[in-house]
Amino acid sequence: MAKKRGRADIRERFGFAVKARREELGLTQEDLAAAARIHRTYLSDVERGTRNLSLVNVERLAAALDLSLAALFGRVDAGADGA
Amino acid sequence: MAKKRGRADIRERFGFAVKARREELGLTQEDLAAAARIHRTYLSDVERGTRNLSLVNVERLAAALDLSLAALFGRVDAGADGA
Numbered sequence: 718m719a720k721k722r723g724r725a726d727i728r729e730r731f732g733f734a735v736k737a738r739r740e741e742l743g744l745t746q747e748d749l750a751a752a753a754r755i756h757r758t759y760l761s762d763v764e765r766g767t768r769n770l771s772l773v774n775v776e777r778l779a780a781a782l783d784l785s786l787a788a789l790f791g792r793v794d795a796g797a798d799g800a
Numbered sequence: 801m802a803k804k805r806g807r808a809d810i811r812e813r814f815g816f817a818v819k820a821r822r823e824e825l826g827l828t829q830e831d832l833a834a835a836a837r838i839h840r841t842y843l844s845d846v847e848r849g850t851r852n853l854s855l856v857n858v859e860r861l862a863a864a865l866d867l868s869l870a871a872l873f874g875r876v877d878a879g880a881d882g883a
Contacts, residue, residue: 727859771852776810785877790869 725796729766731775734792736764738782752781808879812849814858817875819847821865835864 725733739749746764750757754777762768763778770778779789808816822832829847833840837860845851846861853861862872 727855731855769854769856771854772810772814772858773852775855786873787870787877790873794868794870 730796732764732766753777813876813879815847815849836860
């Protein structure tokens with residue numbers, strides 16, 4: 718289980734997945750932040766991979782992105798070895 | 801999106817999924833805590849659903865449970881409307 722080699726930090730992979738899904742849905746950061754009941758600047762930090770979110774905020778974001786937790790983390794897993 | 805009705809808190813669902821998987825693998829809390837590099841009492845709190853874990857600790861636990869993030873959260877989703 719080589720956990721670090723060639724793999725982006727989970728915060729970065731999570732942020733990338735959130736941003737990609739947000740753009741798929743045609744939402745602005747303002748839209749998504751409001752739907753998830755988080756602050757816009759917090760969401761901006763999440764997307765840049767600088768926030769170590771907790772379960773409760775992860776669940777809010779998944780719901781606002783209309784994804785199950787498994788679907789959201791499937792995207793995070795898929796980004797494991799890529800950009 | 802009725803997020804609360806009839807659904808356990810994500811902390812509880814996550815803890816239940818972790819405990820169930822740990823027991824499937826025949827691991828003690830001590831075994832799993834060591835593998836995930838977290839404290840045994842912290843793991844105990846996680847399993848009782850009283851910890852709002854962050855992404856970094858979620859990833860450590862998933863790896864120690866030999867599950868992808870998607871597989872772990874698939875179990876969390878599956879517990880969404882149940883016990």
